[in-house]
Amino acid sequence: AAPTTECYETATFNNDTCIWDVTGTQAAAPATECWETATFNTESCTWDVTGDQATEPTTECYETATFNNDTCIWDVTGEQSAAPTTECYETATFNNDTCSWDVTGDQSAAPTTECYETATFNNDTCSWDVTGEQSAAPATECYETATFNDDTCIWEVTGTQEAAPTTECYETATFNNDTCEWEVTGTQQSEP
Structure with missing residues (x-):
């Protein structure tokens, strides 16, 4: 057979x-x-x-999947870029559509300051520090007024002492700073 x-x-x-x-x-x-x-x-x-090749893995926008014939698996390579350095008032968010970092946030506006003040942004506290003091009002006489001028940033003193009154030969006029008036003293001798 x-x-x-x-x-x-x-x-x-x-x-x-x-x-x-x-x-x-x-x-x-x-x-x-x-x-x-x-x-x-x-x-x-x-x-x-x-047999079927394993499905390519889902990757992030910054990654690349390459099939490795030696290990018979998908190798995923690529790293997300480091978040950028931001100011204290900014936020960095990774955008998967553009594959880049979006930085958002605005520094608050500097506060309104007086002419003798300075506003400086403090990165530690993330706020504006206002420094400076108005100079003390000057010493004035009773008839004077001190007014602070925001344009020139100085004190302006106005007011004039009134003129001494006319006195007789036997009188003396003395200005009294407490009452802010002239005081006239002296008496005419008795007629002889």
Whole structure:
């Protein structure tokens, strides 16, 4: 009887040797990717290749996924850029659409200051520090008034002492700073 043969073999009876000659070679297994398996199908007499490459992973905008045929896995490379240096009143938020950092926030406006004050922004407290003091009002006489001038940033003293009154030869006029008036003293001698 003819010998049992594989699907790719043929048995031919050799009348010279009086035996069955079996010829035919199985096709070489096909080249496969690392995730594939080749199995010989004796019914179809072909190699069946099965297996699917793993789905590419979801990546961030700054990452790249590359399939590694040696390890048979996806290698994800790339790093998010460092957040930028911000001022105390700013916030840095990573924008996945533009793949960059968005910096938002505005420094508060400098406060209104008097002419003798200076406003300096303090990065530690994130607020404006106002320094400076108005100079003390000058000492004035009772008839004077001191008014601070915001344009010149100095005190202006106004007021004039009233003129001494006319006195008789025997009288003396003295200005009284408590009452802010001239006091006239002296009496005419009795007529001799």
